[in-house]
Amino acid sequence: MSLNENRPPAGNVRPGLDRRTLLKTLGVGAVGAAGIPLLAACTGGSGPGATPSASTSLTFGSGSSDDVPKAAYKAVTDAFTAKTKIKVTTNVVPHNDFQNKISTYLQGSPDDAFTWFAGYRMQYYAGKGLLAPIDDVWQKVGANYSDAMKKASTGPDGKMYFVPNYNYPWGFFYRKSVWADKGYTVPTTFDALKTLCAKMKSDGLIPIEFADKDGWPAMGTFDYINMRLNGYQFHMDLTAHKESWDQKKVSDVFDTWKALLPYQNPAALGMTWQDAAINMGKKKSGMYLLGSFVTQQYTDKTILDDIDFFAFPEIAMEGQDAVEAPIDGLLLSKKGGNNQAARDFLAFMGTPEGQDAYAKVDPSNIATAKGADTSTFSPLTKKCAETIANAKSISQFFDRDALPAMANNVMIPALQGFIKDGTVDVKNLESQAKALYAAQ
Amino acid sequence: MSTPTELSESATPGSRAGQRTPARRPKPGRVRRLSKRDKVVLGIMVGIPTLVQLAFVWIPTLLSVLLSFTRWNGLALSDIRAAGVANYSYVFTDNPAFWPAVQHNILWLLFLAVIATPLGLLLAVLLDQQIRGSKIYQSVFFIPVMLSLALVGIIWQLFYQKDNGLLNFLLGTAGTPQAVDWFGNSSVNIWAALVAATWRHAGYVMILYLAGLKGVDASLKEAASLDGANARQTFFRIVFPAMAPINIVIVVITIIESLRAFDVVWVINKGTNGLELISALVITYLIGEGQSIGIGSAFAVILLVISLVPITIYLSRTFRKEKF
Numbered sequence: 001m002s003l004n005e006n007r008p009p010a011g012n013v014r015p016g017l018d019r020r021t022l023l024k025t026l027g028v029g030a031v032g033a034a035g036i037p038l039l040a041a042c043t044g045g046s047g048p049g050a051t052p053s054a055s056t057s058l059t060f061g062s063g064s065s066d067d068v069p070k071a072a073y074k075a076v077t078d079a080f081t082a083k084t085k086i087k088v089t090t091n092v093v094p095h096n097d098f099q100n101k102i103s104t105y106l107q108g109s110p111d112d113a114f115t116w117f118a119g120y121r122m123q124y125y126a127g128k129g130l131l132a133p134i135d136d137v138w139q140k141v142g143a144n145y146s147d148a149m150k151k152a153s154t155g156p157d158g159k160m161y162f163v164p165n166y167n168y169p170w171g172f173f174y175r176k177s178v179w180a181d182k183g184y185t186v187p188t189t190f191d192a193l194k195t196l197c198a199k200m201k202s203d204g205l206i207p208i209e210f211a212d213k214d215g216w217p218a219m220g221t222f223d224y225i226n227m228r229l230n231g232y233q234f235h236m237d238l239t240a241h242k243e244s245w246d247q248k249k250v251s252d253v254f255d256t257w258k259a260l261l262p263y264q265n266p267a268a269l270g271m272t273w274q275d276a277a278i279n280m281g282k283k284k285s286g287m288y289l290l291g292s293f294v295t296q297q298y299t300d301k302t303i304l305d306d307i308d309f310f311a312f313p314e315i316a317m318e319g320q321d322a323v324e325a326p327i328d329g330l331l332l333s334k335k336g337g338n339n340q341a342a343r344d345f346l347a348f349m350g351t352p353e354g355q356d357a358y359a360k361v362d363p364s365n366i367a368t369a370k371g372a373d374t375s376t377f378s379p380l381t382k383k384c385a386e387t388i389a390n391a392k393s394i395s396q397f398f399d400r401d402a403l404p405a406m407a408n409n410v411m412i413p414a415l416q417g418f419i420k421d422g423t424v425d426v427k428n429l430e431s432q433a434k435a436l437y438a439a440q
Numbered sequence: 441m442s443t444p445t446e447l448s449e450s451a452t453p454g455s456r457a458g459q460r461t462p463a464r465r466p467k468p469g470r471v472r473r474l475s476k477r478d479k480v481v482l483g484i485m486v487g488i489p490t491l492v493q494l495a496f497v498w499i500p501t502l503l504s505v506l507l508s509f510t511r512w513n514g515l516a517l518s519d520i521r522a523a524g525v526a527n528y529s530y531v532f533t534d535n536p537a538f539w540p541a542v543q544h545n546i547l548w549l550l551f552l553a554v555i556a557t558p559l560g561l562l563l564a565v566l567l568d569q570q571i572r573g574s575k576i577y578q579s580v581f582f583i584p585v586m587l588s589l590a591l592v593g594i595i596w597q598l599f600y601q602k603d604n605g606l607l608n609f610l611l612g613t614a615g616t617p618q619a620v621d622w623f624g625n626s627s628v629n630i631w632a633a634l635v636a637a638t639w640r641h642a643g644y645v646m647i648l649y650l651a652g653l654k655g656v657d658a659s660l661k662e663a664a665s666l667d668g669a670n671a672r673q674t675f676f677r678i679v680f681p682a683m684a685p686i687n688i689v690i691v692v693i694t695i696i697e698s699l700r701a702f703d704v705v706w707v708i709n710k711g712t713n714g715l716e717l718i719s720a721l722v723i724t725y726l727i728g729e730g731q732s733i734g735i736g737s738a739f740a741v742i743l744l745v746i747s748l749v750p751i752t753i754y755l756s757r758t759f760r761k762e763k764f
Contacts (some may be wrong), residue, residue: 103515128515213624213709268712270602270624294444408730413537416713418628428536435530439511439523 008055026386038120057087057226058342061338062112063098072361073400074117079357080348085340106130113345115165118327119396120239120403122162124440125331129311132337133159134346141350144369148394149153152327163330163346165358168363169387170220170324170397173294174287176203176279186310188320190228193313197263200286207263209288211276212419218268219398221260222415223324226253228315232322232393239402241437246430256315260300261422268419282367291326294418296364307380321392326400327368405436463586501744508737527738538739541716544630545746548637548717549698556638557694560645565675567646568653582647585639593707596636597623626714633704633715641697647691652686653679688757699743718743 060161062073070092077088091111098105102116106125116122125131138160142150153162178184187193197207212218213440227235231251237243238250265276265285272289277297280288288294289312298304311320332348336342348354352371359367363376366385374382388394399407410432418424474482508598509524531538563581584592585614600622607622608614622632656679664674680687702719705711712718722743725736 055722107516134527215710215712267602267621267624269626270621275603280524362756405730409724409732417536420713425536431534432530435526435534435735436732438526439734440513 014234014288015193027153037199038097055339057089058089058113058336058339058345059111059347061098061105061114062090062092063095063115065094065098065141068362068364071257072358075357075361076349076354077345079151079354080345083348083353084341084344086344088345088439105218106333110333110335112339112342113330113332114336115328116331117396117400118162118164118329119400121400122153122331123156124403126159126161130334131155131161132332132334133157133161134163134337134343135160137163137343137347137350140347141369144350144352144371146370146389148323148388148389148391149327149368152394152396153329159333162327163350164368165329165349165355166326166362167301167327167394168292168365170224170289170291170382171311171387172208172287172289173280173292173307173309175283175303175306175371176308177306178283178286186315189313190315194259194263197260197286206265206285207287208260208265209276209280209285210264210268210419211271211273212268212416213270213272215416216292216399216407217273218415218419219407219411220324221257222253222293222411223395223398224289225256225315226250227322227324227393227395228312228318228320229253229256230316231318232395235322235395236401239398239406241403241406242431244430245433246427250426250429251424254418254426257418258272258422259418269416283419287373288412292366292380293364295380305378309383318392321390322395323387323393324395324397325388325391327394329368349351359428383422403440405439406433410436443746479482503742504737506742507733508741510734512733514731514733523734527734528590530735531738531742535721537712537721538718539718541711541718541721542712542713545698545701546716547630548634548701549695551634552638552641552698556641557690558637558640559644561649563642564649564653568650578647578650580645581643583643585647586638588703592636592640593704595703596632596639597707600632623708624713629708629714631660635700636704637697641694644693648686648693649683652683652719655686656682690753692750692754696747697751699747717745 002187055426057179060073060077062070064070064073073090077090080086081088095115098115099179102125105114107130107368122131126133135396138153141163145153149164149433150160153160153164155161184196187196202205210217210221223235229252230238234243234249238245243249265271265279268276273294274297276285276288277290277294280294281303292309295304295307298307311323314320330346332342332346350369352367352369352373355367355372359365359372363381366381366388367373368388368430370389373383377385377424395401398411402411410429414424414429450635473571495599505640508527509523509525509720510520511526512520567577567581571577580704602619602624603615605614605622608619611620613619623629623720660678660682661674664678692707700719701717702711702723705715705717706723708715711717711724718739721737722736724730725732725739727736
């Protein structure tokens with residue numbers, strides 16, 4: 001197209017551009033324009049509304065731009081090509097750019113398949129009709145996944161949209177040697193947790209390491225107390241704003257949390273999660289509620305081997321069935337839905353074979369399909385995997401389950417305010433939620 | 441930031457043209473018309489800046505005002521819906537960060553006006569004396585002005601960090617429970633940010649006043665000393681009033697700096713937990729994941745209206761002067 005646009009308007013021939021070059025440009029333009037349908041035919045995607053056609057290639061948009069995940073996805077596409085002879089063209093976009101531009105990307109000319117997250121961040125675009133449902137793919141790979149994974153991959157219309165690749169759980173991480181020294185045992189109820197905290201405090205430790213300068217880590221504590229008090233479904237309904245914030249169930253969450261506040265690091269608001277992780281590494285604190293990525297902070301192998309974790313204790317309902325474990329995986333764009341090769345690619349990602357290809361290069365995350373190779377897992381990774389596999393429900397973390405504006409603009413300041421003085425205005429949370437969700 | 445240079449640049453060609461026109465004019469009675477070529481050149485010279493101004497200033501401003509009365513998720517244009525004044529009522533009544541942000545912007549203005557600007561003036565007066573190494577001191581104080589405020593924020597993080605920062609180390613409190621949490625404690629962090637901003641603003645004011653001091657006629661000072669004025673009288677009665685044009689520029693710069701204060705707080709904690717500023721709220725709601733175009737636009741319009749006050753005062757003053 002651009003060739004056509006470069007053509008100067010007839011009758012306004014600039015000096016230096018003689019008739020011959022003009023004709024040549026016109027000619028190239030014409031060829032260029034004629035070439036477009038040919039190129040379109042090559043992509044293998046037929047017009048919208050057509051049934052998936054057999055094809056031998058697909059395009060894959062990847063936001064995994066860091067070296068390790070980038071190489072890991074290359075291993076997956078290579079394995080897929082080797083197995084099926086289908087060619088995959090990968091377009092890697094820097095991670096944050098990919099995230100910030102996702103809406104224009106999906107409205108423009110997206111790749112057939114692309115990397116994304118489960119939860120509201122997936123459901124939102126499914127609801128806007130920008131994704132292709134993949135129930136047929138799930139018929140092939142569904143047996144590889146737990147019910148929780150299936151729930152997290154379902155769109156607002158009940159159809160399947162997402163193929164999980166890997167995830168990582170949130171829990172209380174601690175140093176085994178500290179616990180062995182002092183004779184602490186893992187608490188399974190909230191009361192036991194409070195007793196343990198009090199004991200740790202009297203032993204001169206900061207019982208619960210905590211950092212919230214960046215605002216989002218506190219959401220993990222909120223999510224867990226909310227789910228243990230009100231259940232997974234309430235968490236989903238609240239983040240989707242089907243439930244009001246201005247109700248007792250929500251203020252109960254904060255009231256329950258208040259009991260833990262005196263045991264959490266009082267300097268939380270000036271620290272990042274990395275600062276807090278260092279404190280735990282130095283044995284200054286008893287435990288730390290965070291995602292398993294906390295172990296990235298410990299380069300010293302003796303510390304790394306000394307790390308263990310336990311699930312958030314039960315409070316009122318559901319025991320410890322719900323686990324906070326953000327899932328990353330693949331989606332099909334609307335356009336990709338017409339390309340059978342892209343469906344095959346997603347199905348491949350949902351097999352132990354595909355996930356092993358990924359995990360071999362990037363072992364820091366946990367494969368989601370049953371039967372994936374766990375022989376190289378460290379005991380800690382194995383435990384993380386088991387925790388997720390046994391979960392009845394998997395939540396995606398507040399900022400992935402809720403409207404981003406609600407998570408970033410309302411919850412971060414509200415939680416920081418709560419950490420500061422133990423008060424929160426749920427009425428105001430509700431009126432802000434109303435205004436923000438109405439704009440979507 | 442570029443206000444003073446822009447002003448002086450735009451003033452020079454104008455005054456030159458004003459001098460040249462009568463000299464060039466041929467004998468009275470014969471009006472020389474512009475040739476076609478002149479008209480085209482003039483048209484382009486006027487047209488292009490006008491278009492640029494329209495495209496980058498007026499149209500976006502107008503669109504912001506319009507969008508502030510809508511709800512929009514930033515996706516398809518068809519998703520835009522009218523919202524009346526809902527966004528403004530959200531900002532004024534529901535958003536808990538708005539009024540603290542207004543207060544912090546006022547505090548910012550007062551702090552810069554009462555502490556940072558006089559400090560810059562003091563530095564300028566000291567460095568204007570014939571002291572050895574004056575150029576070196578000038579550079580030292582001016583370096584922060586050349587750094588981006590984001591970088592300034594990062595540098596000050598090193599001073600302010602709770603356990604490993606220089607400041608707590610000097611106070612002897614590093615690593616102890618008495619350590620001051622400069623950025624995390626919401627009653628301290630605004631002052632910490634203001635000191636970081638002053639570090640930069642004072643250098644900026646200093647360089648402007650140095651230029652101003654050089655421009656003050658030496659004979660005025662001489663006359664003052666002949667009349668028996670002491671140094672202080674000379675400065676406050678003679679030199680300072682003689683710098684009136686610079687003073688106005690400084691006042692405007694100080695007001696603008698306090699309104700657009702942003703970078704330091706954004707680097708620290710994105711303008712939350714005691715560091716709320718209107719500019720940070722605009723960015724929070726307009727850019728990135730928490731996008732709500734209508735509400736962000738409402739914040740931007742409010743900031744615009746506040747900014748118009750000093751701008752109007754400044755412009756009316758400058759135009760009044762040009763009449764003479």
